[in-house]
Amino acid sequence: MPTTPVPITIPQDTSFTFDVLGRYGCNTLEEALDSAVPSRGFTDARPFDHIVIGGGSFGSVLATRLFNVDDANAHRVLVLEAGPLVLPEHVQNLLPTFSPPGKDNPGTVWGQPWESDSPMGWNQNFPGLAYCVGGRSCFWGGWSPYFIASEVTDPPWPTEVVTDLTTPVLPAANPTESYLDQAARILGTNVTNDFVSGPLHEALRQHLFDAIQARPAGPDVLTGNRGQLAATADLEAPLAVASASERPGFFGSNKFSSVQLLLRALRVAQGEAEAASPGDLRRANVFERLMIVDNCHVTRLERNGNRISRLLLGCAGESFAQSTGPCG
Numbered sequence: 297m298p299t300t301p302v303p304i305t306i307p308q309d310t311s312f313t314f315d316v317l318g319r320y321g322c323n324t325l326e327e328a329l330d331s332a333v334p335s336r337g338f339t340d341a342r343p344f345d346h347i348v349i350g351g352g353s354f355g356s357v358l359a360t361r362l363f364n365v366d367d368a369n370a371h372r373v374l375v376l377e378a379g380p381l382v383l384p385e386h387v388q389n390l391l392p393t394f395s396p397p398g399k400d401n402p403g404t405v406w407g408q409p410w411e412s413d414s415p416m417g418w419n420q421n422f423p424g425l426a427y428c429v430g431g432r433s434c435f436w437g438g439w440s441p442y443f444i445a446s447e448v449t450d451p452p453w454p455t456e457v458v459t460d461l462t463t464p465v466l467p468a469a470n471p472t473e474s475y476l477d478q479a480a481r482i483l484g485t486n487v488t489n490d491f492v493s494g495p496l497h498e499a500l501r502q503h504l505f506d507a508i509q510a511r512p513a514g515p516d517v518l519t520g521n522r523g524q525l526a527a528t529a530d531l532e533a534p535l536a537v538a539s540a541s542e543r544p545g546f547f548g549s550n551k552f553s554s555v556q557l558l559l560r561a562l563r564v565a566q567g568e569a570e571a572a573s574p575g576d577l578r579r580a581n582v583f584e585r586l587m588i589v590d591n592c593h594v595t596r597l598e599r600n601g602n603r604i605s606r607l608l609l610g611c612a613g614e615s616f617a618q619s620t621g622p623c624g
């Protein structure tokens with residue numbers, strides 16, 4: 297058996313809470329290393345194929361996506377996240393000390409990864425990063441305008457990127473969706489906002505729509521969410537917010553955060569792993585295709601040629617090197 301420190305097998309108990317989500321959602325660094333490095337005890341340990349640094353808004357979605365598209369179940373994905381698992385979803389109206397408190401006043405999860413040398417006020421006042429699973433997706437406003445060509449002229453985006461994002465390519469057999477369409481669907485910004493609704497909202501929206509339509513033609517063109525203004529619904533803010541449930545008996549998913557996606561994928565991965573190693577939960581880690589190690593700050597990347605060969609971590613004085621090849 298691996299000669300590691302005493303494994304944490306149950307939620308940690310503090311004065312205020314049990315760390316249930318953290319324990320059952322994330323893994324310790326020892327568990328990740330044991331599952332990946334055969335010399336640590338498990339002879340069938342397998343290295344990770346992809347290591348995602350930072351389980352924030354985009355890192356969590358990327359890791360979930362890598363896990364979901366692996367039809368052959370052949371690859372292992374590891375997320376190294378500097379902060380803890382604090383929130384299970386987007387949460388509004390937290391205590392002031394929890395929300396972004398501003399520069400040099402880090403609060404509960406907020407911290408600054410760098411000192412900005414920009415003289416601009418908005419850079420100097422940058423509150424920093426949310427060091428937690430989900431990152432700033434746990435706190436963001438939810439405003440996600442659809443990408444329209446007029447917004448990417450300065451600086452110009454490469455034509456290939458614009459084409460790749462806007463051309464329907466999904467699903468491969470009978471493409472109807474572009475990658476942007478898919479992102480909007482995952483975020484929930486493709487449907488008319490039901491967050492602010494009701495007779496007063498509809499009356500005011502109609503009033504605004506009529507007034508815009510009645511404007512004389514001029515150099516300023518007012519457009520809606522997707523660059524068109526054909527119906528009142530085009531005036532709706534593209535918010536990643538759901539106030540109503542999609543199905544009877546279900547609660548609305550409310551505002552999008554990447555934590556929900558990641559937790560769902562982690563549950564699938566854990567279910568698979570436990571089925572592959574009945575009765576031995578420590579060995580089950582070897583079969584886990586998606587792991588997240590929280591409280592694990594990557595402090596340095598070492599290169600071998602143009603490949604990353606070793607990660608230095610700010611937790612437990614450990615480093616993470618793949619035994620059978622370079623890290624992804």
Ligand SMILES: Cc1cc2nc3c(=O)[nH]c(=O)nc-3n(C[C@H](O)[C@H](O)[C@H](O)COP(=O)(O)OP(=O)(O)OC[C@H]3O[C@@H](n4cnc5c(N)ncnc54)[C@H](O)[C@@H]3O)c2cc1C
Nearest residue numbers: 350351352353354378427428431432436437438439593594
């Ligand atoms: C209050 C608020 C409102 C906002 N509203 C909107 C909005 O309405 N619309 C909009 O488009 N944008 C909005 N934004 C901005 C948007 O949230 C961010 O641009 C986006 O979430 C950034 O995603 P990211 O994945 O790049 O970074 P993050 O979500 O910050 O993720 C970075 C992750 O990496 C981790 N990390 C950092 N360094 C390390 C390291 N060395 N090792 C390991 N892990 C590390 C962090 O802990 C974090 O989890 C808002 C932001 C805030 C704070």
